[in-house]
Amino acid sequence: MDRYDLLYRLYDETETDTLRDLRDFVDLFPPVDSRVALEYWEDASDELDARKREIEGAYPQVDILADIAARATREQTFTAVDLHSKYGRRVNALVLDVDETLRSAGRTDNEIPRETLHLLTELHESGLPIVICTGQTLENVKGFMIQGLGTGLVHSGSLSIVYEAGTGVFTPGHGSDTKRLLYEGVDESIRSVFSRVRSRVLTAAPPELRQCVHLQGNEFNVTLKPNFDVGSDAAERVIDQGLVYLVDLLGRAVVESLDVGGGDGVDSTTGGGTDRAADWARAYYADADPEIAAVLEGEAATPEREVDDVPGAVGERFDRIDVAYYHADAAEIGSLDLDKPTGVRAALDVLEIDDPFVVVMGDSKSDLRVMEWADRTDSGIAAAPSHASASVLDHVRATDELVYDPGDAGSVLRIASVLNRLDEW
Secondary structure: OOHHHHHHHHHHHOOHHHHHHHHHHHHHOOOOOOHHHHHHHHHHHHHHHHHHHHHHHHOOOOOOHHHHHHHOOHHHHHHHHHHHHHHOOOOOEEEEOOEOOOEOOOOOOOOOOHHHHHHHHHHHHOOOOEEEEOOOOHHHHHHHHHHHHOHHHHOOOOEEEEEOOOOEEEOOOOHHHOEEEHHHHOOHHHHHHHHHHHHHOOOOOOHHHHOOEEEOOOOOOEEEEEOOOOOOHHHHHHHHHHHHHHHHHHHHHHHHHHOOOHHHOOOOOEEOOEEHHHHHHHHHHHHHOHHHHHHHHHOOOOOOOOHHHOOHHHHHHHOOEEEEEEOOOEEEEEEOOOOHHHHHHHHHHHOOOOOOOEEEEOOOHHHHHHHHHHHHOOOEEEEEEOOOOHHHHHHHHHHOOEEEOOOOHHHHHHHHHHHHHHHOO
């Protein structure tokens, strides 16, 4: 009987739902200091062992079936079978975004669910390195990963943090490679733009905006965050206003960094309702991103010029700088010389993973770049929550259709776990 038929028979003839419930209870709710709770936990553990022995007795030729049945649903298992048949490889690293990917404000009160944390720990203990890939600051993400996964795992030498969407990589336990400041490799022409923006972003902001936003404590990127609950109507209003302000400020900083006069077609003198430098930035980034264009329109800040009017030198510098908009959450500029794929490749290098085949999980356009890199280089597969950006969902559905419900990142981790078990078959 081949692998597919054995698994079909397993799920058809066995109460795998009960088996999985028992395992989840034993794993997620360890005995506490109560005799009644301890007895209940021991009974569940004994029943789990007995049911696994029954499966092992019914399928003596395959010793991993009981483990698979206790680990994943029928759908998850057969998804793993299809993936292994397609790629013929085991996963050798996890690349994971955090906000709205591992945790979701919609169902988990913005905390990583206990099930997800347990599955991550279990996969790590099986020898699978973890790369946390986020736009957050290092100190923030390091703090909640230690809180969720424990100091031992975070400092195990096989967990890496790509922070600020690729500006740096932190991999504890690797000596001089523990912290790689990737932004130090960006040339001075781009770094000078960021310095100009950062020095003015709050001091030059209109008072009504300055009172409602704060600057995230990044090492390199410039990120405006709301002084209101993320996702609220008030946060939406100030981030939309902040995006327009940040785009305009970026345009002026780019023109100043070029240090050329009007004779070269570049100046920031007033033209129409806004200065030329700001309007060039609006035209460029509106053309590059429909979401940004919609925000500019909603804020009555539609550019007065076309993208073709942007001078060549200015456009070339814009080509290297990203403007990111996160609805009711953040407005940010970052260097396109530094993105999540750059950070992930650096993290995998530190972890000495030379031939990666990763599971990439994310929800935003910055995560999409990692997914596209993995797909383009045959380096992995992609998964996303159902509320992810449309472009992310388009990519995921066009590849392996690994779309999961908000707060249910554990389902993909279970698929990855079964895929690796199948590779041992």
